[in-house]
Amino acid sequence: MKKLLIIVLAMLSFISCKTQQLYLNVIEPAPVTLPASIKSVGVINRSIPTDETKPLDVMDKVLSLEGVNLDKDGALESVRGLSDELLVNSRFNEVKTLNDIDFRTSALTDFPTPLTWEIIEKICRETKTDALFSLEKFDTDTHLNYSNRKVDIKTPLGNIPGIEHQANMETIVKTGWRIYDPASKLILDEFLFNQSVVFTGRGINPLIAASALVGRKDAVNQVSNKAGHGYAMRIIPYRIRVIRDYYVKGTNNFKIARRKAQVGKWDEAGLLWEKETANSSTRIAGRACYNMAIINEINGDLESALKWAQRSYEDSNNKLALRYVRIIQNRLYKSGILKMQEEK
Numbered sequence: 001m002k003k004l005l006i007i008v009l010a011m012l013s014f015i016s017c018k019t020q021q022l023y024l025n026v027i028e029p030a031p032v033t034l035p036a037s038i039k040s041v042g043v044i045n046r047s048i049p050t051d052e053t054k055p056l057d058v059m060d061k062v063l064s065l066e067g068v069n070l071d072k073d074g075a076l077e078s079v080r081g082l083s084d085e086l087l088v089n090s091r092f093n094e095v096k097t098l099n100d101i102d103f104r105t106s107a108l109t110d111f112p113t114p115l116t117w118e119i120i121e122k123i124c125r126e127t128k129t130d131a132l133f134s135l136e137k138f139d140t141d142t143h144l145n146y147s148n149r150k151v152d153i154k155t156p157l158g159n160i161p162g163i164e165h166q167a168n169m170e171t172i173v174k175t176g177w178r179i180y181d182p183a184s185k186l187i188l189d190e191f192l193f194n195q196s197v198v199f200t201g202r203g204i205n206p207l208i209a210a211s212a213l214v215g216r217k218d219a220v221n222q223v224s225n226k227a228g229h230g231y232a233m234r235i236i237p238y239r240i241r242v243i244r245d246y247y248v249k250g251t252n253n254f255k256i257a258r259r260k261a262q263v264g265k266w267d268e269a270g271l272l273w274e275k276e277t278a279n280s281s282t283r284i285a286g287r288a289c290y291n292m293a294i295i296n297e298i299n300g301d302l303e304s305a306l307k308w309a310q311r312s313y314e315d316s317n318n319k320l321a322l323r324y325v326r327i328i329q330n331r332l333y334k335s336g337i338l339k340m341q342e343e344k
Helices: 002-017 051-064 072-085 117-129 205-212 216-236 253-262 266-274 282-298 300-314 319-342
Strands: 020-029 042-047 095-098 131-155 158-181 186-203 238-247
Touching: 020 282, 020 319, 042 072, 042 117, 072 095, 072 131, 072 158, 072 216, 131 216, 158 216, 186 216, 186 282, 216 319, 238 282, 253 266, 253 282, 266 282, 282 300, 300 319
Parallel strands: 042 095, 042 131
Antiparallel strands: 020 238, 131 158, 158 186
């Protein structure tokens, strides 16, 4: 059993040392794709509760220890954050915050029913906008608890035993968003987002401990504003870091190419790998073709990367290349989405 374990570990070591990893930054399409025809957008707030839900909302505020107008002010901050972020997005010619439109929602806990297309079309027609970003839901839920512990309190006469009180308060900011496109009569996005804000206060009695929580409303407003900024990022492509394996062993050219790659001379390494694609050894040629796929992805030529990866698998049965084919095919699909998102 011990001998078998040693053999397995040796095999794993051999497999792992024939390749090395590189980190590559790739651009991912935004979660939400807007039609290129959308140039002017409106931002509305329909998170204010209806008259029917006000009694429940007031009760919820008492139970949640919410401050006066905490939800109302927080919702306005979310709308402001969204509008500010959309204004710096070059794909829009105009962003209008439609504060004059009075909306209400009849649901406190569930995502509200979407606005009718008749209402959406009327708003867009009268405000000369192509689509609407809507804050559909805004709510804060607050939990407060007290604890205490024995401590030594410093006094002019020395330390005396006492009790320290600690007040812990967590406020969860809940936002819900939709994007309405009246031209296609489609809701382009529907998104719920929760973020927690935690506050802690300490003192020699509960009152002093609670007094440290006075800045809660400002902090909630800041988080609400960030929620608006964050939602606007759902229409912006973003970068991620991915890992790729490439072969570093097989011939002397692979060893030299490895050193060139380590100092950032990837194109020179690629020239050495290309020479090995004609190697009489099917295994070595397959590795070289696979590495050629890697260098083409690094250079942004996904079509060529796919062809080299396919050749590596088809001609040499390189299993790593088959997995890489799937990765490149997925990137090509996403690049098509990126092109649509970049149209202006």
